Amino acid sequence: MPRTPSPRHLISLSLLAFVCACAGDRFEGDEPGECRDGADNDRDGLFDCDDDACSSSPDCAVAEGDESGECRDGADNDQDGLFDCDDPGCTASPDCDGDIDPNDDTGNGGGDDTGNGGGDDTGNGGGDDTGEPKDTSGGDDTSVPEGVGDIVSATVRLNMEFDVIDGVFGLVDCEDVYEGSANRIAVSGSTVQMSGTWVQTSTTCGGNYDSLVWHASAGTGYHTFIFKDGVKFLDKWVVHRDEGDYVANTLKNKWPMWDMASPIDTSTLSTVYTESFTDSDGTTVNMTLTVAFGS
Secondary structure: OOEEEEHHHHHHHHHHHHHHHOOOOOOOOOOOOHHOOOOOOOOOOOHHOHHHHHHHOOOHHHOOOOOOOHHHOOOOOOOOOOOHHHHHHHHHHHHHOOOOOOOOOOOOOOOOOOOOOOOOOOOOOOOOOOOOOOOOOOOOOOOOOOOHHOOEEEEEEEEEEEHHHHHHHHOEEEEEEEEEEEEEEEEOOOOOEEEOOOOEEOOOOOOOOOOOOOOOOOOOOEEEEEEEOOOEEEEEEEOOOOOOOOOOOOOOOOEEEEOEEEOOOOOOEEEEEEEEEEEEOOEEEEEEEEEEEEE
């Protein structure tokens, strides 16, 4: 599955799509790429593959296993109630053959055991085991680094400030605030998944940037946190609609922040990450993510 663009690029695309939508009537999908740009181009409250106008777009034709890694990511990518090796779309995937190929060594369970074949042998060796003999005794190594297993809850706050130059297209300086809290439902390796809430708590933007950050009208959501060096750094955070669906390949029902490497205060188990950039239309976007973990 392709790597998710950074929030900077995602927001830039969305701001550009919003600005273009002001120029005249249009519908979702009448321009190339509109069904995967994360913007509500026709301003009808729906965007990308959630908009009926994108139903025939190739960008919305999803099948389990049509992207690399989808047959072992724990997500129901085609939303048919089946996922990974239980989905017929993964029948031909090497991740589901259950055999040991001396060239790609996919382990007894069809997992991600690619030791001697080159890559990430996560069997019983407890990490990247690329030596001899090949470790084919198990599937993914889910050993939990020190400290990660102690994380049981989290509160999250995301501030999005928009500084607009000269009121471009009638827009003015404003701020959106999103908040959530969650409790752990699963931990594997450096990844902790939680279930809880996620809602926009305040806005002065009048809905102008409302499609940039995903949030559910019901106020519920799942949070996935990925740590580095035990719990010294928070590296990735994804808030998403469905349990297990944390692969951040699009903005549909997700909001990701990658490669933060945000230091965690070990005494308070909290971290604050900031990022700022200026978009092509002169709008400066300031993002502040504050997370406090509970143990």
